[in-house]
Amino acid sequence: MMGAGANVSDVLLLVLLCVLQGCQAVWLSLPASGTKCVSEEIQNNVVVLADYVVISDDHAHPIPTISAKVTSPYGNTLHNQQNVTHGQFAFTTTEGGNYLACFWVDGQKTGNAEISVNIDWKTGIAAKDWESVARKEKLEGVEFELRKLEGAVEAIHENLLYLKSREAEMRTVSEKTNARVAWFSIMSLGVCILVSIAQIWHLKRYFQKKKLI
Structure with missing residues (x-):
């Protein structure tokens, strides 16, 4: 029993650490033409903070510039x-769904080397300024770590509620789709029966006119 309890504690600790470190470092290789995008499904009322910087694979000077749109x-x-080589965007989501960040190279890029863009994408608890929280609430040491764990637990709870609501939405959509498919099947069967009856009636009249029956 103690071993099972220890395993559960380890799993919970791992989940909390993952939430506290819940940031994504993404590398994109941009071609000379075209656009590359990254997306993340985020719920409503979540803080998003991201930094991006251009790194030229052939160490060209000046560094090629890019455009970014979220x-x-x-x-x-x-x-x-x-026309930037680095930038930052921050916002609080007002709608749930997929948020899209797209990047492309400005103008014509010389050479065959690709341009790499490093994106440090943080959401929710990972984007929170914990140093400001510690100064404001005068927290330090164990109290500060417990405050971060409390925030992580709240974030996990909100994510679970969001997933539960999405599951309910998907179930509703699935039930409506199944009902529509069932009605369509019934209508198709009814049309087939009516067409069969009409064909039989037409053939019967044809044979009667020809005095074959």
Whole structure:
């Protein structure tokens, strides 16, 4: 029993550490033409903070510039920068869904080497300024770590509620789709029966006119 309890504690600790370190470091290789995007599904009322920087694979000088655009699930532009080598965007989500960040190279890039973009994407608890929280609430040591764990637990609880609501939405959509498919099947069967009856009636009249029956 003690071994099982220890395993559960280890799992919970691992989950909490993952939430506290819940940031994503993404590398994108941009071609001379075209656009590359990254997306993340984020729930409503979540803080998002991201930094991006251009790294030229052939160490060209000056460093090629890029354009960056971030859009919400409903197509609203949250960040739009052009001719930059680095940048940052921060916002609080107002709608749940996939948030899209797209990057492309400005103008014509010389050489065959690709341009790499490093994106440090943080959401929720990972984007929180814990140093400001510690100064404001005068926390230090164990109290500060417990405050971070409390925030992580709240974030996990909110994520579970979000997943539960999404599961309910998907179940509703699935039930509606199944009902529509069932009605369509019934209608198709009814049409087939009516067509068969009409064909039989037409053939019967044809044979009667020809005095074959």
